[in-house]
Amino acid sequence: MKPSAFAYARPRALAEAFALLEAHGENAKLLAGGQSLLASLNMRLAAPEILVDIGAIPGLEGIAVKGKTLVIGARTTHRAIERSDVVARHAPLLAKAAPHIAHIAIRNAGTLGGSLAMADPAAEWPACCVALQATIVVASRTGERRIAAREFFKDLYTTALGPGELITAVEIPCAQPDERQAFLELVRRRGDYAIVGLAARARIKGKTLSGVQLVFLGVGVTPVPAKAAMAALEGKAADAAALGAAQGALDEDLAPGADLRDLYTSAEAKRHMARVLVARAVAALLG
Amino acid sequence: MDERVESTITVTVNGTRVTRRIEPRMHLIDFLREALGLTGSHVACEHGVCGACTVRVDGEIRRGCLTLAVQTDGRTVDTVEGLSDSGELALLQQAFHERNALQCGYCTPGMLLTAQALIKEHPEATREEIREYLSGNLCRCTGYQAIIDAIETVLRTPHA
Secondary structure, eight states: OOOOOOEEEOOOOOHHHHHHHHHHHHGGGESSSSSHHHHHHTSSSOOEEEEEEEGTTSSSSSSSEHHHHHEEEOBBHHHHHHHHHHHHHHHHHHHHHHHGGGGGHHHHHBBBHHHHHHHHOOOOOHHHHTTTTOHHHHHHHTEEEEEEEEHEETTTTTEEEOTTOOOEEEEEEOOTTTTEEEEEEEEESTOOOOOOOEEEEEEETTTEEEEEEEEESSSSSSSOHHHHHHHHHSBOOOOOHHHHHHHHOOOOOOOTTTTTOOOSSHHHHHHHHHHHHHHHHHHHHHH | OOBSSSSSEEEEHHHHEEEEETHHHHHHHHIIIIIIIOOSSSOSSSSSSSSEEEEEEEEEEEEETTBBGGGGGTTTEEHHHHHHHTTTHHHHHHHHHHTTOOOSSSSSHHHHHHHHHHHOOTTOOOHHHHHHHTTSSSSSSOOOOOHHHHHHHHHHHTTT
16 A cells, blocks of 8 residues: 655646756656655556655745636645635535545645546546536646636546646636525545535526536546436426426436446436435525 | 656655655555554545545645655645644533543544544534534444534634
8 A cells, every 4th residue: 555666756836847847748747736646656556756845946835806707726626616705605515525525635635627637437527627617727738728617527537638738727707696606415433535425506487597507526437417307497496397397308318328327326326316406596595 | 748647745744754765655554654653544436435534735725545655745634633733623522521522532533633623614504504514424333413412512602
């Protein structure tokens, strides 16, 4: 349970990090908070030749509002997001999701960008970023590019990040005044990976929902937007009929052929949990 | 750019600056226990689940097995030894003793550090909030009730 040997570099600027990534290619791993990476190194699921620690590079941390966009630096910790009044005001989904991430000692170290780059299918931030229609800002030696969160997660632990690229920030449209956001998870024990989780948001006028986003985690290899269920609620009064239609539509979103199951939970059990979470989410949005 | 297979780090551990040459793969918890002989913090699961290796880095609790010693270069680390000597944990230690909140003691140093973080952050915590805060620290002996009792005792003590 000790990692195999690796070299270590702690660049002081992005340009130095890019040079290291270019020199070592796939043999290099980026180290941010290390809360997923070190566990996988300890279990020798990964054995990079060199760790490039981005902990000393300035400008990668912090939470700010720029115009109508909330900008969170990639190296901002889960705990900083959890405790931020600015996040609670402009992206309450993130404030609600943060306490579900592992445990406090881990949230003190783990980072937003690290979680997104890891792309664990049961992680909270990827589903939240898709639901919030966030933009992932990535940089490389050749410049910067912006990737919509829904285009970012490609497969199991696989993202749109190319060789030599790293995440520098996440841009999130600030919540509208009539918008509500909810985050729900079903777990066996506090801090475990979710069996099923749901990031939800909608604008509410009276009881009518619009701009509905329902994005699941833990039911596929990437975050799963429940498109049919979203359509069933869009523009509708959130009554029992609309809710029933949305829950029924989940059979299309989480289709029988899809690989929903994990080591412990069958696909049918997950589909049932997803229906439960949609009902709870709609209640939370209206509450 | 410098790429090192050995690193020299200087860390302030329990108030004392120490400098050592280490391999980058060395965990903080092994640095404390093996390089410095501070065996109060324990090693168990080594993948972040159990909390036995909980220590403080720059005042915040961390997993000693999910932190590389090299990442703490220039920083401040506090362990159960230092926080015992300073008296910061005295009320908790007394309450753990009185409420029988330990049996084998393996989880206790981690429990104490997490509990002290809770006391500083949430002095009004309910039993349910104590449970949630401690959810990342596993105990195989006590069934947790006595640990929660001990922490609650300290929280409800006026001078805590």
